[in-house]
Amino acid sequence: MSDRSRLQVDCPCCEAQLAIDRETGAVISHTAAEAPVAGGADFEDLLADLDRQKARAEQLFEQEKAAMADRDRVLDERFAEALRKAEEEPDDAPPPRPFDLD
Numbered sequence: 147m148s149d150r151s152r153l154q155v156d157c158p159c160c161e162a163q164l165a166i167d168r169e170t171g172a173v174i175s176h177t178a179a180e181a182p183v184a185g186g187a188d189f190e191d192l193l194a195d196l197d198r199q200k201a202r203a204e205q206l207f208e209q210e211k212a213a214m215a216d217r218d219r220v221l222d223e224r225f226a227e228a229l230r231k232a233e234e235e236p237d238d239a240p241p242p243r244p245f246d247l248d
Contacts, residue, residue: 159202 152174153166161179166172187195 159198 151168153168155164155166156162157164157179163177163179164173165175167174
């Protein structure tokens, strides 16, 4: 895969390196950033970070839910088109017999 077909992005949340396909937007690879050493954060910082992670997870869930709803619509349209074609061009030939396939 060429470098022109992918994007290199730094994640603003976890500072990981992401390689993203330009055409589909799918994540091709993920390189995690080094985890900082714990001990410098207090409870309030950890709680705020947990809230940010929860909000991010909810946002990702909503995006996937919208993508699935759109996927259902696209599949329904494809099925309707195939059904329309099948009705317009009926196949009058009988199906092949299993004995004829040998």
